[in-house]
Amino acid sequence: MDERSMLVSEVRVTPILMEDAPLLNRHGVHQPYATRCIIEIRTEGGEVGLGESYGDQEYLDALRLLAEHLPGHSVTAPNRLWGLAAEVLRPDAVDPRLVDEQSAGWLFGRANLSRLHGIAVSAFEVALLDALGRTVGLPVHALLGGKVRDRVDYAAYLFYRWDEHPTPGAPRDDWPEALDPAGVVGQAERMVDEYGFRSLKLKGGVFPPEEEVAAVEALREAFPERPVRLDPNGIWSVETSARVADELRGVVEYLEDPCLGVSDMAQVHRRTGVPLATNMCVTTPEDVPGAFAAEAVQILLCDHHFWGGLVATQQLAAICRTHGVGLSMHSNTHLGISLAAMTQAAACVRGRLHACDTHRPWQGEDVVTRPHRFVEGAVAVSDEPGLGVELDREALDRLHRRWLDSDVRGRDDVAAMRAADPEWTMPPAPRW
Ligand SMILES: O=C([O-])C(=O)C[C@H](O)[C@@H](O)C(=O)[O-]
Ligand SMILES: [Mg+2]
Incomplete structure (x- = not known):
């Protein structure tokens, strides 16, 4: 197989808003719409690989920054994404919230550089593996x-x-x-x-x-x-x-x-x-x-x-x-x-x-x-x-248009809760 056909020619990171349910958790309630982003990687050989990741603005910016460096990268080399992420997503190049060890705002651990790199690598690794699998006719597994x-x-x-x-x-x-x-x-x-x-x-x-x-x-x-x-x-x-x-x-x-x-x-x-x-x-x-x-x-x-x-x-x-x-x-x-x-x-x-x-x-x-x-x-x-999945282009465009027409740019279950209880603040931990 021609090595050139394995190289990334284009990367798209498309933010979307999807409907979400009023699910309650320790912070508050889910917002009516949740952010997410969809990744498309096109190869010189014309295959497309898909990925899906967080859509909060600070992650979106970091993913887009890394995406700029992907053209020319081989879909056969996802492991090299780690070195690229370390080079490109330096603490001074990303939103401080992504690397602030004290920020425990999320329901799944603290922010830090290691985690940011894990998130960025994952988003593109999945898309590279999808493109590679389609190129050689094998499932990702x-x-x-x-x-x-x-x-x-x-x-x-x-x-x-x-x-x-x-x-x-x-x-x-x-x-x-x-x-x-x-x-x-x-x-x-x-x-x-x-x-x-x-x-x-x-x-x-x-x-x-x-x-x-x-x-x-x-x-x-x-x-x-x-x-x-x-x-x-x-x-x-x-x-x-x-x-x-x-x-x-x-x-x-x-x-x-x-x-x-x-x-x-x-x-x-x-x-x-x-x-x-x-x-x-x-x-x-x-x-x-x-x-x-x-x-x-x-x-x-x-x-x-x-x-x-x-x-x-x-x-x-x-x-x-x-x-x-x-x-x-x-x-x-x-x-x-x-x-x-x-x-x-x-x-x-x-x-x-x-x-x-x-x-x-x-x-x-x-x-x-x-x-x-x-x-x-x-x-x-x-x-x-x-x-083993195909992108529904019409659905992606619709959910992206919704993102463009909205000012929701991240997840904030505490703020969403204030629509029901204006006095609500982030509960302490431990609360009980
Ligand atoms: O297992 C967990 O902790 C979660 O799934 C975190 C999630 O963010 C969940 O709590 C949610 O969406 O409300
Ligand atoms: Mg849990």
Whole structure:
């Protein structure tokens, strides 16, 4: 094959706004529209590779900056993206919020340079692998060493939610409110009916822990065969976390980020023995040694969007296997290109993989022509070349026009909550 045909000729990073549901979490509520960006890489040989990543303005700027340096890069060399990212995305070249270690504004860990590079590499690595796979006629999983499973299990991602956004004129879906155990069980019933999910995860941190414990117990009673997890995003103290862990021992598969930080998580696990998962206190490779040594984490939620991509996911999986730490996948609001990438990566992970998180059922829109179907809670691993998805150009244009016509440029669940409660501010941690 002619080497020149493998070179990147053009890169497009297109910001979009997609409808989102009024899902509640410890910060507040999801905005009516969420930002995201779609990446298209064209090769000299005429293939196109797709990627999907965060769309907050500061990330968009960083991704566009890196994109300028990609023409001439070979789709056969995704590993070289790390060196390029280190060269181009220096602390003085990016928005300070992306590298400020003190900024813990997100629901998935602190910002820092290592994480920024992981995010940037991932966004383009996926697109390069897609283009390479299409060029040579192989699925991405073959480029990662081959799939070890044909279907990837996902969990029903249950949220406390309102039936509609407090913002006038916001889009509305057809899910009813879920604000108590009966509402949560009703939501789970519909998720199980429509998607067949065989694991359940409740996003907590919204109501006092007793109410969330009651919801988890109600889920367990309604679905005795299905593992249940609870994730309050680190809003409990060590005392509260230990109490909840004692109450839910044997009821939950694991507790996810009951409290913040390696030392507090380790204390809770030491005191209770209940398995703990995280997508908050271990989010870069540098976090791994200390957290594993302290036994703060029994299940790590990988997320290729911030761990550096699909190859990095395999490397992280190997580290977890070596240390006897289980693996699952974190997700926040995403569309079908991300789901395709998550599924290809998960397909290659050897050993036990806990059902992965996905927000996909909450999105009524997509930018791929054939949105994925969940059958018995799983997505079939595509064997088509690349990621196995095609871009719906008309949908992309529509969601991009929406972005152009709007001033929403990032995620702010605290501000969104103020539409319902003008006094609302970021809750302290621990809150309970
Ligand atoms: O597992 C998690 O912590 C998440 O999925 C973080 C997300 O941002 C979720 O909490 C959300 O979207 O509200
Ligand atoms: Mg979490």
